[in-house]
Amino acid sequence: MVAPFPSKFEIQWRTWESGGTDPLNNPIDTWGDPFPVNVIGWTSRRVLSRDGEHEVEDTDHLDLMVSFNFTWQPKDHAIIPGRGEYMVEGIKDAGHGFHGWQPGTTLSLLLGEG
Numbered sequence: 001m002v003a004p005f006p007s008k009f010e011i012q013w014r015t016w017e018s019g020g021t022d023p024l025n026n027p028i029d030t031w032g033d034p035f036p037v038n039v040i041g042w043t044s045r046r047v048l049s050r051d052g053e054h055e056v057e058d059t060d061h062l063d064l065m066v067s068f069n070f071t072w073q074p075k076d077h078a079i080i081p082g083r084g085e086y087m088v089e090g091i092k093d094a095g096h097g098f099h100g101w102q103p104g105t106t107l108s109l110l111l112g113e114g
Contacts, residue, residue: 005104007038007067016075031077040065062109068102087112
């Protein structure tokens with residue numbers, strides 16, 4: 001068995017919770033108090049500019065690399081030191097590697113408000 005990647009970086013995590021419904025029966029989103037979690041790392045996305053000749057950093061989106069057994073759900077919030085609070089918007093599953101290798105998972109984050 002291969003050892004997992006080290007998760008050396010600490011961030012704060014806020015778990016999404018249903019807050020019931022408003023008077024018009026629309027769901028209300030709430031988040032729990034922040035708590036520390038360790039992650040492998042994060043990186044900004046690089047995108048091609050409109051002219052197609054330059055790369056620019058997309059600071060509204062981050063890729064968060066976590067261990068394969070990291071517990072998360074859509075709408076959870078990650079508070080990244082020096083960056084702000086981001087919402088989980090998707091996953092890039094990396095848990096089905098060659099010979100069953102499970103290096104981890106990359107969560108797609110979108111900058112938002114808590």
